[in-house]
Amino acid sequence: MKKLRKLSEKPIIGPVVKKLMDFLVNREVSSIAKHFSTYLEPVVAISPEKKTEVFTIRHNVYCEELKFEDENEAKQEMDDFDKFSIHCLIQHKNTERFAGTVRIVRPEKDDEMLPIEKYCLNSITNKELNPSQFPRNQVCEISRLAVPAEFRRRQADKFKGAETGVINTTTYSETELRCFPFIAIGLYLSAASIVILNDIKHTYVMMEPRLARSMRFVGIQFEQIGPVVDYHGMRAPYYINPKLLLKNLSPGFKYMLQGIEEALQDQYGEIEKEAYLAQRIENIIQQYFPKYLDHIKKEFRYV
Numbered sequence: 001m002k003k004l005r006k007l008s009e010k011p012i013i014g015p016v017v018k019k020l021m022d023f024l025v026n027r028e029v030s031s032i033a034k035h036f037s038t039y040l041e042p043v044v045a046i047s048p049e050k051k052t053e054v055f056t057i058r059h060n061v062y063c064e065e066l067k068f069e070d071e072n073e074a075k076q077e078m079d080d081f082d083k084f085s086i087h088c089l090i091q092h093k094n095t096e097r098f099a100g101t102v103r104i105v106r107p108e109k110d111d112e113m114l115p116i117e118k119y120c121l122n123s124i125t126n127k128e129l130n131p132s133q134f135p136r137n138q139v140c141e142i143s144r145l146a147v148p149a150e151f152r153r154r155q156a157d158k159f160k161g162a163e164t165g166v167i168n169t170t171t172y173s174e175t176e177l178r179c180f181p182f183i184a185i186g187l188y189l190s191a192a193s194i195v196i197l198n199d200i201k202h203t204y205v206m207m208e209p210r211l212a213r214s215m216r217f218v219g220i221q222f223e224q225i226g227p228v229v230d231y232h233g234m235r236a237p238y239y240i241n242p243k244l245l246l247k248n249l250s251p252g253f254k255y256m257l258q259g260i261e262e263a264l265q266d267q268y269g270e271i272e273k274e275a276y277l278a279q280r281i282e283n284i285i286q287q288y289f290p291k292y293l294d295h296i297k298k299e300f301r302y303v
Contacts, residue, residue: 036182037259040099042190044267045087052076054087054101061146068232081105081143084112086198088190088264090183092151100147102187104194106140114141116204116237126225129239131204138201142191147183186260188220189253193261196242197268206235219250 058077062068085103222238
């Protein structure tokens with residue numbers, strides 16, 4: 001496929017090669033999409049137990065493996081954005097292991113910022129698509145996407161001497177293994193489904209340009225809204241909305257998105273119920289025990 005990409009840049013044969021690549025990708029994606037829901041499913045992390053799984057995966061990837069954040073004794077990677085985020089997991093059905101996580105940071109109050117606003121605001125040079133141009137409840141950011149090493153298939157895993165943390169081929173079938181490279185895309189589509197279900201208009205993400213190009217290759221076209229900056233590696237700010245996503249998404253991934261969206265929609269009633277109960281509890285505390293409200297909210301900020 002790398003050779004085909006190089007040929008696709010040639011002036012004469014490039015257009016023909018691109019069509020061939022599109023055909024091959026769509027055929028592969030359509031096959032994978034049909035199998036994805038057989039082995040893997042999206043899960044919204046509603047319960048404290050599921051959120052613990054989220055923070056454990058993030059600690060493993062962001063603290064222990066990538067060293068982006070400091071390790072801690074609790075082995076949980078959390079920050080202030082988590083208290084107004086929706087967390088999603090991909091679960092392997094047969095083993096019930098979690099194959100990845102992603103969060104959708106969704107501010108609703110004026111003092112709640114997106115990570116991109118707090119750490120990389122100056123990197124956004126497209127003024128029209130700056131998050132500050134839109135109401136708080138109409139913007140979100142996809143962040144903290146993490147896939148454990150166990151579910152990241154590499155070519156080296158096939159050979160003797162591959163590093164630890166590789167996929168156990170005795171546990172997973174060859175068909176399942178073919179799905180694993182699509183877990184990251186499944187997480188992005190899970191985030192997209194949550195955005196659509198919540199009718200959020202504008203989505204932001206900081207990512208490596210290389211990843212953005214890979215996403216564009218399969219029809220997920222993020223719009224770059226600023227230059228590359230050094231933020232946990234060389235990354236740039238990107239923007240997308242549901243209309244842009246659905247406009248360019250390949251047929252195979254549209255099928256995959258539909259399946260993910262249907263699975264998450266079934267879980268969303270529980271999210272709304274929990275949010276309602278949480279608000280009711282806060283109202284009762286505010287009414288009868290107002291001086292303890294801040295302390296209680298601090299204690300249960302991630303629950």
